[in-house]
Amino acid sequence: MVTTIRLATEHDAPAMARMLDAEDIAEICTCPLGEHYLLVAEDPDGRLTALAVIRLESRRAELRRLVMMSSDEDDLLSDRMIEAAQALSVACGCERFEHTCPFRCN
Numbered sequence: 001m002v003t004t005i006r007l008a009t010e011h012d013a014p015a016m017a018r019m020l021d022a023e024d025i026a027e028i029c030t031c032p033l034g035e036h037y038l039l040v041a042e043d044p045d046g047r048l049t050a051l052a053v054i055r056l057e058s059r060r061a062e063l064r065r066l067v068m069m070s071s072d073e074d075d076l077l078s079d080r081m082i083e084a085a086q087a088l089s090v091a092c093g094c095e096r097f098e099h100t101c102p103f104r105c106n
Contacts, residue, residue, distance in 0.1 A: 003041045003077060004042045005039055005042075007037065008051070015047070015048040016048065035056045035057075036064075038054075047069075049068070049069045050067065050078070051066075052065065052066050052067075054085045059093065059094050059095040062097075063097070063098065068081075
C-alpha cells in the first residue's frame, strides 16, 4: 500500500482532531513561538494514517508530536514521517533537527 506524506490542509482538520488527544493539544499550545507545520500521511483511500507536528524556530526544527493510526507498517511509516519532517526542516533553512517527541499509536 502506497502512503502519501504531505502538508496538512484545512480539509484535514476533522481527521486530525480525531487523531490528537487533549495532551497533544496542550503540548502544542504551550509552545507558541516559531512556525508550526503539520505533515500527514494519507492512504490510497484518502484516510489519514499519521500526523506529525514540526516547530521551526530560527535555524532549529523540532518534531513536537508523531501520532500514528495502528497498522502493521507503523515502523516503516514512522521512519518515513521523520524523514519527511527532516526534509521540510532542511528546505526551510534549519541547521538542526530534533525528534525526541512522544510517539503514539491510536
